[in-house]
Amino acid sequence: MGQDTEELSTTPADIESTRDNLSRDIDELTDKISPSRVMERRKQAARGRLGSLRDSLMGSASSARDSVSSAGTSTTSSVSSASGAASSAATGAVDAIGSKAQGNPLAAGLVAFGAGMLLSALIPASEKEADLAGRAVDAAKEHGQPVIDEVKSVGQDMGQDLKDSAVEAAQQVKATAQEGAQNVKQEGQSSAETVKEQAKPS
Numbered sequence: 001m002g003q004d005t006e007e008l009s010t011t012p013a014d015i016e017s018t019r020d021n022l023s024r025d026i027d028e029l030t031d032k033i034s035p036s037r038v039m040e041r042r043k044q045a046a047r048g049r050l051g052s053l054r055d056s057l058m059g060s061a062s063s064a065r066d067s068v069s070s071a072g073t074s075t076t077s078s079v080s081s082a083s084g085a086a087s088s089a090a091t092g093a094v095d096a097i098g099s100k101a102q103g104n105p106l107a108a109g110l111v112a113f114g115a116g117m118l119l120s121a122l123i124p125a126s127e128k129e130a131d132l133a134g135r136a137v138d139a140a141k142e143h144g145q146p147v148i149d150e151v152k153s154v155g156q157d158m159g160q161d162l163k164d165s166a167v168e169a170a171q172q173v174k175a176t177a178q179e180g181a182q183n184v185k186q187e188g189q190s191s192a193e194t195v196k197e198q199a200k201p202s
Helices: 012-033 035-058 062-073 081-098 105-122 127-199
Strands: none
Touching: 012 035, 035 105
């Protein structure tokens, strides 16, 4: 069909070279989009940012970073995509806050605590954690019920005592008011008689 024979003639070496190039490209692409590798790259980037933040806040800690990094690489790669988003959000927050906390170990501790709280809130609880939390709530209810009953009893007793005291105080006020009214009445009559006697012509 009018094509040159040089264009059509490819050697087995050319075919093998093209096959190797395609195979390598596919392997690189697979590695790049693999969820476990994506998570590993994100974890490494977060570790790098946290390490540089820690170094700028507390001084150089390369041996600690190396031990954390080696421990982190031995961790399994089965991390959900939610933890990747949590890691990204936490590192962004750490980067934003970290620049303001530079050179202050107390601030560094608060930043680390906040980042930990953020990560723990974003990562869903495991079945074991949910089970333990349920047991803790049940135990608190079981052991807390006698305390609640005792508090109710004490509250009711206090309410009854307050009611009795209030009734007694009201009766005392009423009696005092009646006595005061009686005294005022007597004083008024006495004063009126005194005025009448003084008004009589002698």
